[in-house]
Amino acid sequence: MDLNTAADAHALTPLLNCLLREVAEPAAEHGEGTHRLRGSGRLLRVRGGRRPARPELRRADGWHPLSHSELVELTSGELRRYTGVSNDELPVDMADSRATVAALLAARAQAAPPRDPYLLSEQSLVMGHPHHPAPKARGGAPAASWLPYAPEAYARFPLVFLALREDQVAEEGGPSAATAIDSLADALDGPRPPAGYRLLPAHPWQLELVGARRAVREAFADGRLLRLGGSRLPAWPTASIRTLYVPDPAADLFVKFSLDVRITNDVRRLWRHDLLTLRRTDAAAEEGFAALRRTGSDAAWLADRGYRTAGFAFEELAVLVRDGLHAHVLPGATPLLAAALAEGEPGSPLARTADPAGWWRRYLRQVVPPVLELFARHGVVLEAHLQNTLVAFDASGMPVQALFRDAEGVKLLRDLDRPAAWQRLVYCLVVNHLMEIGGALAERHPDVSPFVWPAVREEFLRYDAARGLPETAELLAASSLPAKANLLLRWTRADGAAARYLPLPNPLRD
Known part of the structure; x- marks a missing residue:
């Protein structure tokens, strides 16, 4: 071809x-x-x-x-x-x-x-969101301006390090976040921040996009902002494009930046209102996963520890730090991005399993209960879609752990009415996630097709029997599921966060 x-x-x-x-x-x-x-x-x-x-x-x-x-x-x-x-x-x-x-x-x-299977999974999404009219649009810019930073092109590149005068720093997250950001200075290929300045990592594409803006230009001119150099070791862009992984054992961090480019439905900026509520939502998720661990669950949350930015360019120069993988993934397990399994990456555990029915049961057991438990017991609505879920596999290719991320997408029940919160959960978990993984499994192993949705139904019933969830009966009896209407949302110029749902026939219905 x-x-x-x-x-x-x-x-x-x-x-x-x-x-x-x-x-x-x-x-x-x-x-x-x-x-x-x-x-x-x-x-x-x-x-x-x-x-x-x-x-x-x-x-x-x-x-x-x-x-x-x-x-x-x-x-x-x-x-x-x-x-x-x-x-x-x-x-x-x-x-x-x-x-x-x-x-x-x-x-x-x-x-x-x-070579790393995890990094390969993050950089494998050439088609992208399977239900979006323009999943790979890059704002119409020439390819030469964004290809060096594209995960799908197997990009890796150094972070750019700036020094921000201390009286201009805006940050939240406490010592853990500050230490994580400052630790990146160990990878600096150049001078460290001078006295009275703090380290501010930046995405090179981010700087190209906002460097000519007056507030940033003036800060460089008057010394509030200094250029220090780049990092000695590369950072790897993940599927979200603006989130980079720094796998160096000394750091082992994800760093997330603003990009003033529309990717799928939204301009991907770290918006002030999201940053200001970040610690609240992340703390609620951390508390829920800590309770899960006490029950013997291996499910993990990659915490968004906090952020640092410049007061004069709060959103444009913001950097958010997130837990890396090493402290969370089970020993000997290999994490992969769930979206890569759905896209059909050759050689994935989904494709090569000799026991597709057993594989699917194990997959559901890792992914579904943590999402339901966080909702039912802790009032936390995880955005458990394909790009925010990692699944770790043992040496035989069987799922052994689920890891979730992105406090920006987390919602709290106390801020929403319960039906709206449940609708969001069902869309992210069932329609966006399980429908795609189950479809990929049935496509690769046709004999398992009749088993896919009864197994999902069983997993919801199993959780309901053990823990109790009032919404289960309604979900399993409903004639339809909520499917996000990305085409109509974009065509009518609705706000990207204002999800519009259409009814989709419910395969969970008995």
Whole structure:
């Protein structure tokens, strides 16, 4: 398959998933894989199941195949008819996402993948979010500006270190966070911060994006901000792009930065309001996982210890520090990003298991109870979707531990009404996560397909019997599950945090 054909294939699938889920309905009477578009009534035919491909539009003279650009045009017309709203921004992002995939595929062909299985899993998501119209858009910038920092291109690069005058420092998180940030100075390939200054790590792309802004430019000019140099050892961008892993045993940290680039639904900045509530949500999650450990659970929380930034560029220059892996992963186990399992990375434990039914039971036992327990006993709603969940595997490839991350995405029951909190949990855990992993397992091992959803149902019932969860019966009897409508959300320019859900047939229903 040539590069353009491969790029089209990678970009078509998530856009088709959105189009078929949000603005179409099955029209099986016209043949397998046929759907009627709600805006115009036209017929669209696809091949494949969970990863639809090869779209064809029915015209007077027969079925006509669609390229990615033609599908973008079709989608835009359908959305204008269906919503009554125009949008000239999203089609550009869709085209940008496809161009990004082409650049990533070309770069990957010339780059060496990381040897570490965990890092490889974080850097494997070439298609990206399977239900987003433009999952790989990079703000329309030339590829040369972002490729050096792209996880999908197997990037690794030094952090940039700045020195921030002490009277300009804004930080929260206590000694643990401050020590973690300051410890990165040991990797400095240059002078340490002078007296009266504090270390401020930065993402090089972040500096390129905000360095010309007046507040930052003036701080460099008057000495409030100094450039020290780079790190001797590389940091590795993870699937979120703006979060980097520093695996050096002396540090073993994740560092998360602001990037003024729209990635999927949001501009990925460390927003002030999120930073100011970070310790509250992280502390609630830490308390819940500590209680879990006391019951014998191996589930782990990668704590967001705190942040440091400059008062004059609070969001733009913020850095958040998160626990690394070494202190949390079980001895001898190998952690992998759950999203990489769903994307179908060759050689993954999901693909090579000889006991898919047993593997799935073990997977559910690691992932589901911690999420339910945090909700039921501690009022914490984890954002347990594919990119915020790591699963560790033993030497035989069986799941032995789940690790969760990202306090920014955590919600607390005391801040939400309970039905809204439960809906968010069900979307993240069941629709975004288990539906994708279960689908990938059934695709690779077709014989296990009839077992996938009964096993999920059993796991919810098992937890309910042992611990009690009032929402279980309602979930298992519901006709539908909440599916996030990313295409309609972007088309109508809704706030990225204002999730809009559509009903999806519930496979858990008996």
